Amino acid sequence: MTSSSKILSLVKRESFFDDSFFKDSWEDFDKAVQSILDKFDDTGLKVDTGSRSKCRDVYSRIRSSKIDEDLYASQALQITEKDGKFQAVMDVKDFNPSDLQVKVVDDRVVVEGKYEKKSEDGSSMSSKSFYKEFTMPPSADIDQVATALSKDGVLTVKAPKREGDVATRPAGALTSSSSTSSSSFSSSSHQSSSSSSTISSTKKVSMSSSSSSSFSSSTMSSNMGMDSLDDMAKDMKDRLVFSHENVNLKLPQ
Structure with missing residues (x-):
């Protein structure tokens, strides 16, 4: 194909x-910045309307110091x-x-x-x-x-x-x-x-x-039994593998 x-x-x-065009994305970006602060900042900063400017400054400093190590780890x-x-x-x-x-x-x-x-x-x-x-x-x-x-x-x-x-x-x-x-x-x-x-x-x-x-599987019926659900969950654990650099981690059985 x-x-x-x-x-x-x-x-x-x-x-x-400052642009109302992005208004429905403001909360999402605050969450994105918060996730980076939680990962790299140990001062307990929490993003809200009043602290947004300060939190973005701290985020920017984190980003500047980490981006050469990994483009994505510090990206909001x-x-x-x-x-x-x-x-x-x-x-x-x-x-x-x-x-x-x-x-x-x-x-x-x-x-x-x-x-x-x-x-x-x-x-x-x-x-x-x-x-x-x-x-x-x-x-x-x-x-x-x-x-x-x-x-x-x-x-x-x-x-x-x-x-x-x-x-x-x-x-x-x-x-x-x-x-x-x-x-x-x-x-x-x-x-x-x-x-x-x-x-x-x-x-x-x-x-x-x-x-x-x-x-779920697309063929799953609405009245599937719990045993089948357990089998499906186990199958997902078998297939769900996260990779990071050269380290592969597989979820436990």
Whole structure:
């Protein structure tokens, strides 16, 4: 089967928290910043309307100090699926806007860019490629994906619910994805750097919905017994493997 690909127009907007266009993404980005503070800051900072500016300053310092180690570990990123709609918000301030590209490939949204850094003496330049891939939930309208970039470097990607789609997912419903990841939607990240030597690494991260979700087979009947559910859960444990750099961790039996 031939894959289809379409490059999306990247709409440029005003600063993220000053532009009402992004209002429905503000809470998601606060959560994204909070996750990085929880990971790297030990002062107990909590993001809210009053502390938002201070928290973003602390986040920016963390990002600056960690980005050379790993492009993704300190990147504020939040993915949500609400009422069949998909939304991703991410910090891309450190990536060259002219090299940033968002495209739709089949049922996936791919975000690519480049991170460049000059040496302290300015005599050389190193660069790393930025790659994020998101698999859309089945109810999202892949033909209506829209993206916007604030002038302070926050990128949003949104896909509305497909019109006429009555197959909504109630909270806690068992869902299945056709992607290699086992959650209702997934994100994968790839990073490569170029300088005097070439280094590459690949990370795949299974992203779950902000609401509770679990897994099912598409052939599961509504009256399936508990034994079958247990077998299904065990099968998921067998297949759900997270990889990080060269370390593979498999969930216990």
